[in-house]
Amino acid sequence: MMRFNDIKREAGFVFAHRQFKLTLLVVFLLSTAALWSGHAEMQAQQATIERLLEKDQVEREAVLSHQDSYGMVAYYAFHLTYAPPSPLAFAVVGERDVFPWKHRVRMLALEGQIYESDTDNPELAFLGRFDFAFVVSVLLPLFIILLLYDLKAKEREARRFDLLNVTARNSHAVWTSRTLVTLVPLALVTLVPFVAFAIVNGASVSSILLACIIVLGTISVWSAIVLAIGAAQRFAKYSATHLASLMLGVWLITTVIVPVTGHTVINAAVETPEGGKIVLTQREAVNGAWDKPVEETWEKFIETHPQWSDYTAYDPKRDGSFNWKWYFAFQQVGDESASELSNAYQQATIRKNQLAGYVSLLSPSLLTQRLLSNTASTNVQSMIDYENKVRAFHASLREFYYQQLFAAPEFSESSLKRLPQFTTSSQFTTTPMNTQENTNEK
Amino acid sequence: MTSKSVISASELSVRIDQRTILDNLNFEVGKGEVFALLGGNGAGKSTTLKTFLGLMKPSTGTASVMGMSVAENTNEVQKSVAYLPESVTLYGHLSGYENIRYFLSVAGVEKTDDAIHEALNKVALQENAWHNTLSNYSKGMRQKTAIALAILRNAPVLFLDEPTSGLDPAAIDEFNSLVSELANNGATIFMVTHDVYGACQVAHRIVLLSNGKLTGSFERVGDTPIDTEAVHAAFAGRK
Numbered sequence: 001m002m003r004f005n006d007i008k009r010e011a012g013f014v015f016a017h018r019q020f021k022l023t024l025l026v027v028f029l030l031s032t033a034a035l036w037s038g039h040a041e042m043q044a045q046q047a048t049i050e051r052l053l054e055k056d057q058v059e060r061e062a063v064l065s066h067q068d069s070y071g072m073v074a075y076y077a078f079h080l081t082y083a084p085p086s087p088l089a090f091a092v093v094g095e096r097d098v099f100p101w102k103h104r105v106r107m108l109a110l111e112g113q114i115y116e117s118d119t120d121n122p123e124l125a126f127l128g129r130f131d132f133a134f135v136v137s138v139l140l141p142l143f144i145i146l147l148l149y150d151l152k153a154k155e156r157e158a159r160r161f162d163l164l165n166v167t168a169r170n171s172h173a174v175w176t177s178r179t180l181v182t183l184v185p186l187a188l189v190t191l192v193p194f195v196a197f198a199i200v201n202g203a204s205v206s207s208i209l210l211a212c213i214i215v216l217g218t219i220s221v222w223s224a225i226v227l228a229i230g231a232a233q234r235f236a237k238y239s240a241t242h243l244a245s246l247m248l249g250v251w252l253i254t255t256v257i258v259p260v261t262g263h264t265v266i267n268a269a270v271e272t273p274e275g276g277k278i279v280l281t282q283r284e285a286v287n288g289a290w291d292k293p294v295e296e297t298w299e300k301f302i303e304t305h306p307q308w309s310d311y312t313a314y315d316p317k318r319d320g321s322f323n324w325k326w327y328f329a330f331q332q333v334g335d336e337s338a339s340e341l342s343n344a345y346q347q348a349t350i351r352k353n354q355l356a357g358y359v360s361l362l363s364p365s366l367l368t369q370r371l372l373s374n375t376a377s378t379n380v381q382s383m384i385d386y387e388n389k390v391r392a393f394h395a396s397l398r399e400f401y402y403q404q405l406f407a408a409p410e411f412s413e414s415s416l417k418r419l420p421q422f423t424t425s426s427q428f429t430t431t432p433m434n435t436q437e438n439t440n441e442k
Numbered sequence: 443m444t445s446k447s448v449i450s451a452s453e454l455s456v457r458i459d460q461r462t463i464l465d466n467l468n469f470e471v472g473k474g475e476v477f478a479l480l481g482g483n484g485a486g487k488s489t490t491l492k493t494f495l496g497l498m499k500p501s502t503g504t505a506s507v508m509g510m511s512v513a514e515n516t517n518e519v520q521k522s523v524a525y526l527p528e529s530v531t532l533y534g535h536l537s538g539y540e541n542i543r544y545f546l547s548v549a550g551v552e553k554t555d556d557a558i559h560e561a562l563n564k565v566a567l568q569e570n571a572w573h574n575t576l577s578n579y580s581k582g583m584r585q586k587t588a589i590a591l592a593i594l595r596n597a598p599v600l601f602l603d604e605p606t607s608g609l610d611p612a613a614i615d616e617f618n619s620l621v622s623e624l625a626n627n628g629a630t631i632f633m634v635t636h637d638v639y640g641a642c643q644v645a646h647r648i649v650l651l652s653n654g655k656l657t658g659s660f661e662r663v664g665d666t667p668i669d670t671e672a673v674h675a676a677f678a679g680r681k
């Protein structure tokens with residue numbers, strides 16, 4: 001059984017090594033640098049959102065004050081949508097590097113507006129950003145290998161192994177306490193900066209604890225792998241250098257080869273429409289509508305919006321010089337023509353994410369990244385949820401404007417106070433209007 | 443095994459992968475005796491030592507220390523013995539004093555600073571070297587540090603692996619004196635070596651080992667060291 005004296009002795013022993021202290025310093029600096037980098041990125045994203053929110057409001061108010069028809073307002077008014085960084089996003093940038101986290105949408109066909117948005121750094125999805133999750137999942141295992149690969153092999157090579165085993169009151173206590181006093185400081189220099197940054201960023205205690213558990217789990221799993229290889233009878237005669245090569249091989253396979261192969265296989269196996277094709281399909285439908293008989297657009301529109309079937313007539317005197325109802329109807333039809341592709345795209349993304357989850361069971365590093373990104377709400381699902389929020393918000397805009405355009409009450413600036421506002425909550429509602437009461441003569 | 447024997451091998455054999463490393467060894471070592479197992483490379487000396495240290499299991503027969511079967515009472519036996527490996531490689535980044543403190547703690551033995559100083563003085567390790575890192579020690583100094591450790595552990599049985607290998611003649615003499623003193627104080631010393639001269643100087647009994655078999659035995663008579671020529675002839679003839 002391990003005693004406090006064993007811990008104290010091995011702590012003194014391990015800390016007497018300059019290389020150990022240097023390794024801890026490097027891990028501390030890497031962890032801090034990664035956290036600082038993620039913190040700066042999220043501060044920048046938050047600042048961008050705040051700046052855009054302010055400008056969005058000013059610009060929309062200017063549009064609203066200069067227009068006198070709902071059609072013009074709907075056409076010119078942009079609305080900012082955004083997914084604010086979660087309090088732990090600084091540690092796990094995750095899919096925020098791949099999926100867009102802000103849009104400026106208007107009443108035009110939506111799918112093009114969603115998929116037009118370029119991602120900031122799509123290539124980072126492959127390489128991995130230098131954030132805390134990267135340090136924990138990719139670099140930390142290397143430091144664990146560095147510190148533990150020769151735990152016993154070094155003693156064997158120095159011919160101290162037998163001496164230690166023969167001398168020790170309890171040889172297990174020597175190895176167990178030496179491993180513990182190596183790993184605990186390693187965990188501390190990794191986690192202390194994280195906890196400090198998490199508190200500064202206002203993360204909840206439960207999410208901080210969960211992330212810490214994931215990091216400790218990663219350290220435990222990698223330590224178990226390294227110790228198991230070091231203790232295996234099969235490798236008992238391997239030199240420390242050979243063992244290190246073997247452990248690095250395991251790291252390379254599980255951290256690089258499995259995820260890259262998985263990525264390639266999943267992409268080949270799951271058929272995914274291209275984002276560009278969605279944009280093209282929607283645009284062709286919208287542009288083509290100008291050359292088609294008006295009735296054709298109405299027919300398709302009414303299929304999905306039967307409540308407006310009696311309100312499609314156009315009165316230039318009342319409605320202005322241009323038929324906005326028809327214009328927005330073919331925008332809607334454009335979206336519907338791309339909806340199958342768009343839905344397939346999202347389903348493919350979900351399917352790929354699900355398959356990547358299975359692959360992560362073969363890769364502790366990938367699993368760590370996924371668990372951390374789930375905790376920080378920067379995973380694929382969070383970004384899909386945001387994308388669907390944009391759709392829901394856009395649907396609420398359409399609901400609002402269709403009531404104004406089809407039911408055609410007189411333009412009133414005050415009615416625009418009910419214009420839906422994007423919020424980060426998932427529900428978007430508009431105040432239902434009584435179409436019969438507000439209906440002018442067709 | 444006689445009631446006085448501290449170390450004994452009874453029909454001890456070790457086979458690894460169908461290769462016989464030790465073949466039916468039988469011997470006994472009494473209290474206060476310096477016993478040298480002499481053999482060339484591959485004779486089975488290290489295997490014999492590892493079997494008595496509990497680091498290897500016998501295939502047949504018994505290796506006993508202090509009346510206990512090593513295979514069945516490994517932990518108990520290991521508490522009773524001190525082991526000096528060949529080329530004593532204690533920790534280079536610790537001083538001699540720190541190494542002793544460390545290994546005493548590993549062994550679960552508590553000693554005062556005074557006791558450690560006394561042991562270091564006893565093995566004649568220069569005082570100005572006590573707190574230097576071991577990487578600056580000569581082999582003889584490391585050897586003395588390890589013996590000081592054995593003294594501090596009060597182990598009644600010492601197993602020494604090629605103890606004089608690499609030592610200069612003066613260091614060998616010092617070492618032999620220390621071993622004799624320990625034996626005179628009641629310690630039983632079992633050494634494996636291929637140093638004929640060194641073994642003859644210090645051992646009460648020398649047993650020759652060749653291809654895993656005992657092939658000869660020489661005993662000191664009174665204070666006269668064992669005849670080096672005779673041992674050398676037997677050793678060279680059977681190597």
